[in-house]
Amino acid sequence: MSDGLVAFVTGISxxxxxxxxxxxxxxxxxxxxxxxxxxxxxxSSDLGVHIPDGKILDMDPLALDYLRAATFExxxxxxxxxxxxxxxxxxxxxxxxxxxxxxxxxxxxxxVNTLNPDVYINVIDNAHNVYLNLLHDRVWSRRLTLKxxxxxxxxxxxxxxMLAEYQKKPFYLFPRREDPAMLEKIxxxxxxxxxxxxxxxxxxxxxxxxxxxxxxxEVWEQKDEIKKKLKEAGIVLFDPISIEDSILIDMAHDAIxxxxxxxxxxxxxxxxxxxxxxxxxxxxxIKDQIVMRDYQLINQSxxxxxxxxxxxxxxxxxxxxxxxxxxxxxxxxxxxxxxxSPFFEYYTTKVFKDADSLLDYLREVGTL
Numbered sequence: 001m002s003d004g005l006v007a008f009v010t011g012i013s014x015x016x017x018x019x020x021x022x023x024x025x026x027x028x029x030x031x032x033x034x035x036x037x038x039x040x041x042x043x044s045s046d047l048g049v050h051i052p053d054g055k056i057l058d059m060d061p062l063a064l065d066y067l068r069a070a071t072f073e074x075x076x077x078x079x080x081x082x083x084x085x086x087x088x089x090x091x092x093x094x095x096x097x098x099x100x101x102x103x104x105x106x107x108x109x110x111x112v113n114t115l116n117p118d119v120y121i122n123v124i125d126n127a128h129n130v131y132l133n134l135l136h137d138r139v140w141s142r143r144l145t146l147k148x149x150x151x152x153x154x155x156x157x158x159x160x161x162m163l164a165e166y167q168k169k170p171f172y173l174f175p176r177r178e179d180p181a182m183l184e185k186i187x188x189x190x191x192x193x194x195x196x197x198x199x200x201x202x203x204x205x206x207x208x209x210x211x212x213x214x215x216x217x218e219v220w221e222q223k224d225e226i227k228k229k230l231k232e233a234g235i236v237l238f239d240p241i242s243i244e245d246s247i248l249i250d251m252a253h254d255a256i257x258x259x260x261x262x263x264x265x266x267x268x269x270x271x272x273x274x275x276x277x278x279x280x281x282x283x284x285x286i287k288d289q290i291v292m293r294d295y296q297l298i299n300q301s302x303x304x305x306x307x308x309x310x311x312x313x314x315x316x317x318x319x320x321x322x323x324x325x326x327x328x329x330x331x332x333x334x335x336x337x338x339x340x341s342p343f344f345e346y347y348t349t350k351v352f353k354d355a356d357s358l359l360d361y362l363r364e365v366g367t368l
Contacts, residue, residue: 003196004083007120008120015124016123018035020174021090027184039071040067057097057099068108096152113167119172120169122157122161124173129177136272146278150285175243177242182237202236203235203300203303204304238297248279249286249287252283298323304320321333321344331347
C-alpha cells in the first residue's frame with residue numbers, strides 16, 4: 001500500500017478553502033493542491049467552450065456533469081501518480097452550491113469513490129467573514145442573506161461528513177482562521193503518519209468558560225499561554241473561539257441600542273455592512289451551530305483538555321466535558337482550586353493544578 005495521502009477538502013465560496021491550502025503548500029512543498037473549480041474552467045477552455053464568469057452554475061445539468069466528469073478523469077490520473085510516490089494531495093472542491101434559492105450537488109459519487117480520499121476536511125470561517133467575502137465577489141454579491149450563508153455552510157459540512165462516514169474515513173472541521181501550520185500537522189503528522197504506520201500527533205479540544213472570562217484580560221492571557229504550551233508540546237489543539245459567530249449577536253444588540261439598522265464589519269481589508277434584521281433572523285442558527293460545531297471538534301479530537309480558572313459553573317464547559325467523557329474521550333482538567341463540583345470531578349479522567357503537570361502526565365503515559 002502506498003504511503004501517499006489524498007485529502008478531500010471542501011468549503012463554501014468565501015470560506016478561504018483554497019487559500020489556506022495554498023498557505024500550507026507555501027510552508028511544505030510536499031503538498032500538491034488540485035483545485036477542481038479552476039480545472040473545470042481550464043478543461044472547458046481546452047474543449048473550446050467559453051464559460052462567462054458567473055454562468056457555470058446556470059449550465060444545463062447534463063453538460064455540467066459531463067464537464068465535471070471530464071475534469072475528474074484528468075485529476076484521477078494526476079492524483080494516483082502523486083499518491084503512488086508517497087506524496088500528499090489536497091483536492092479543493094465544493095460538494096454543494098446554494099444557487100438561486102435551491103441546493104445543487106457539486107460532486108459525482110463515482111469519481112469520489114474512485115478517488116478514494118484518505119481524509120475529508122471541511123474548511124469553515126466566521127459567518128460574517130464569508131458574507132463579506134461573497135459581498136465583494138461579483139458572482140455572489142447580494143445573492144445570499146446571512147441566514148442562507150449559515151445554512152449553506154452547514155450543508156457543505158454535513159454532506160462532507162456523510163461522505164467521510166460512508167467511506168469510513170476521518171472527517172475534520174477546520175477553522176479558516178487557525179494557523180496553517182495546524183492544517184499541515186493534521187495532513188502530515190496525524191493522517192499521513194497514521195497511514196504510514198507511524199505515531200500520529202495527539203489531538204485535543206480545548207474547553208474553557210468563554211462567557212465568564214471573556215472580559216478578564218489576565219485569565220484570557222493564561223488561556224493563551226496554556227494553549228501555546230500544549231501546542232509546543234506537540235498537541236494539535238482545537239480552540240472553539242477560532243470560529244466566532246456569536247460576536248454578530250453582540251454587535252446587533254449594540255446597534256439596536258444606538259438606533260442603527262446595520263452593522264459594519266471588516267475582513268482582511270474588506271469593509272461591508274450587514275442588516276441587523278438579517279442577524280436577528282439568524283440568531284437561532286448561530287446559537288445551535290455553535291453547540292453542534294463544538295461537539296464535532298470534540299469528535300475529531302483524541303481528548304479534551306479543560307482550563308477552568310473560575311469556581312463559577314459554566315453550562316457550556318460542563319456540557320462539553322460530559323459529551324466528551326461519554327463519547328470515549330479522556331477528559332483532563334487544569335483546575336487551580338482545591339474544591340470543585342462533584343459533577344465536574346465525575347466526568348473528568350484526571351485533574352491537574354497546572355499545564356506542566358498535565359504535560360508530565362501525558363509524557364508518562366506515552367501520549368506525547
